[in-house]
Amino acid sequence: MLRKTLKTLRKPLMAALLAGATALPANAETLADAMVAAYRHSALLEQNRAVLRAADEDAATAIAQLRPVVSWIASYSYNNIEGFDGYSTSIALQAQMTLYDWGRSAIAIDIAKESVLATRAALVGVEQDVLLGAVESYLNVRSATEQVDLQSNSVRVIGQEQQAATDRFEVGEITQTDVAQADAALAEARANLASAEGDLQIARENYRTATGKAPANLAPPPPTPKLPATLAAARDIGRSTHPLIQQAKREAAASELGVAAAAAERNPTLSGTASIANQRQKSESSLGFGASRINRDSATVGLELSQTIYSGGRLPSAHRKAMAQRDSARASLLNTSRQVDQAVGTAWAGIDVARAQIGAIDEQIAAAQQAYNGVREEATLGARTTLDVLDAEQSLLEARANKITAEANLQLAHYQLLSAMGLLTVENLKLGIPTYDPAAYYNAVQDAPFTSRQGESLDRVLRAIGKE
Structure with missing residues (x-):
C-alpha cells in the first residue's frame, strides 16, 4: 500500500514542476531551474560527498586488516672493539598476517559498511536541505518582488x-x-516601499547564495505537488523513506555491532609471520691481523597465539561503553522518528492554515475593495474625509500583502511536507540532471586496491558529473 502511494505521488511531482514552465518566456527561470542550480552549486553537498568517500575508505581499511602486511627492513651498523673494526649490513623482507581473530575483523568490516550506509543517508538529508533552501529562496524573491x-x-x-x-x-x-494627513500617508507608503525594496535585495542575495547566481526573470511557481490522502499516510511515508530515519537505523545497527566488537576484543589472536633476510658482517684489525667476513641467508616462518588475560579494566569498560552507545543510538532512532512525525504534521497543518488564510483573505480583499470604492465615492461628495479614504486604501493594501505572504507560505508548506516525507530529492522530483552516485566510489575501493590511482581517477569523474 505504501509503495503504491509513493508511485502515485511521484508522477505528479515532475508534472507540477514542468507546468510552471509552459507558456513562459524563454529566459524565465522556473522553480525546477532554481533547484537544479542549487544542486550543482552547493558546496555543502560537495563537503558531504567527500565525507562519504572518507567513510568508503574506512570500509576499505577494515577489509585490509584481513590481508598480510609486507615490509622491507635494511640496517647498517659499525663498532670498534679492542682494535677491531666491525661492519654489519642486513636486508630483510617480512610479511605479517592475522590468521584468525575469532570474528573481530569481520565485525569491524560490518561496522564500517553500516557507517557507509548511514553516511549515504545523511547525504540524502543534505540534498533535501539544499533543495528546500532553493525553494524557499525562490519563493521569497517572488514574494518580495x-x-x-x-x-x-x-x-x-x-x-x-x-x-x-x-x-x-x-x-x-x-x-x-x-492635506497633512495625506502627506503623512504618502511618506509612510514611501517608507514601506523602501522597506520592501530592502527585503527584495536580501531575498536576491539569499537566492544567489543558494543557487550560485542572481535571480533574473522568475516564473510563477508551478501548481503545488499532489499530497497523500491523509496525514497518517504522509507519516507512514516519512517513517519509511526519510533519510534521517534511515541514517539513525544504520547507526543503531552499527552500535549493536559495536557491542559485539567490544566483547570480541577479549578473544585470542592467531597471527603468522614469514621473512627472508641476508646479513653480511666484516671485521678488520687495525694492527693488520687480517679480516673476517660472514655472509648469511636466513628464512623464518612463525605462528603466534596471544590473548589478553588482564587489561586493568580497560576491556570491560570498553564493553560497557559500547552498550551505552547502543542504548543512545536506539533512543536517537526513536527520537528521530518522532521528529519526522512532528515535521510531517507541522507541514500538513501549515498547508491547511495557508489554504484557510487564502480563502479568508480573498473575502477580505473583496470586501475591502468594495469599501474603498464606496468611501472614495462618498469622499467626492463630501460625506467622507481624506483620512477615511486613506484608511480604506490601507486596509485593502494590507489584505493584498497578506495574500502574497499566504500564497508563498502555501507553496513552501507543500515542499516542506515533501522534505518531511523524504521525497524532496533530485531523483524523486525527476529534474533530469546527472546525479552523484554514492555507490560508485565505494565499488571502486571496496576491495582495498593497493594504489590510490584508481580512486583519484574516479574522484575526478564524479566531481565532473556533480558539476556538469
Whole structure:
C-alpha cells in the first residue's frame, strides 16, 4: 500500500514542476531551474560527498586488516672493539598476517559498511536541505518582488490622493489637516516601499547564495505537488523513506555491532609471520691481523597465539561503553522518528492554515475593495474625509500583502511536507540532471586496491558529473 502511494505521488511531482514552465518566456527561470542550480552549486553537498568517500575508505581499511602486511627492513651498523673494526649490513623482507581473530575483523568490516550506509543517508538529508533552501529562496524573491510592486502601486495611488487633497484645499473644500494627513500617508507608503525594496535585495542575495547566481526573470511557481490522502499516510511515508530515519537505523545497527566488537576484543589472536633476510658482517684489525667476513641467508616462518588475560579494566569498560552507545543510538532512532512525525504534521497543518488564510483573505480583499470604492465615492461628495479614504486604501493594501505572504507560505508548506516525507530529492522530483552516485566510489575501493590511482581517477569523474 505504501509503495503504491509513493508511485502515485511521484508522477505528479515532475508534472507540477514542468507546468510552471509552459507558456513562459524563454529566459524565465522556473522553480525546477532554481533547484537544479542549487544542486550543482552547493558546496555543502560537495563537503558531504567527500565525507562519504572518507567513510568508503574506512570500509576499505577494515577489509585490509584481513590481508598480510609486507615490509622491507635494511640496517647498517659499525663498532670498534679492542682494535677491531666491525661492519654489519642486513636486508630483510617480512610479511605479517592475522590468521584468525575469532570474528573481530569481520565485525569491524560490518561496522564500517553500516557507517557507509548511514553516511549515504545523511547525504540524502543534505540534498533535501539544499533543495528546500532553493525553494524557499525562490519563493521569497517572488514574494518580495510582488510586495515591491504592491507598495509601488500604493505610493502611486496615495500620491494621487495627496494631489487631489492639495487641489481641494486650494479651492477651500478641505482643511490643511486633511492635506497633512495625506502627506503623512504618502511618506509612510514611501517608507514601506523602501522597506520592501530592502527585503527584495536580501531575498536576491539569499537566492544567489543558494543557487550560485542572481535571480533574473522568475516564473510563477508551478501548481503545488499532489499530497497523500491523509496525514497518517504522509507519516507512514516519512517513517519509511526519510533519510534521517534511515541514517539513525544504520547507526543503531552499527552500535549493536559495536557491542559485539567490544566483547570480541577479549578473544585470542592467531597471527603468522614469514621473512627472508641476508646479513653480511666484516671485521678488520687495525694492527693488520687480517679480516673476517660472514655472509648469511636466513628464512623464518612463525605462528603466534596471544590473548589478553588482564587489561586493568580497560576491556570491560570498553564493553560497557559500547552498550551505552547502543542504548543512545536506539533512543536517537526513536527520537528521530518522532521528529519526522512532528515535521510531517507541522507541514500538513501549515498547508491547511495557508489554504484557510487564502480563502479568508480573498473575502477580505473583496470586501475591502468594495469599501474603498464606496468611501472614495462618498469622499467626492463630501460625506467622507481624506483620512477615511486613506484608511480604506490601507486596509485593502494590507489584505493584498497578506495574500502574497499566504500564497508563498502555501507553496513552501507543500515542499516542506515533501522534505518531511523524504521525497524532496533530485531523483524523486525527476529534474533530469546527472546525479552523484554514492555507490560508485565505494565499488571502486571496496576491495582495498593497493594504489590510490584508481580512486583519484574516479574522484575526478564524479566531481565532473556533480558539476556538469
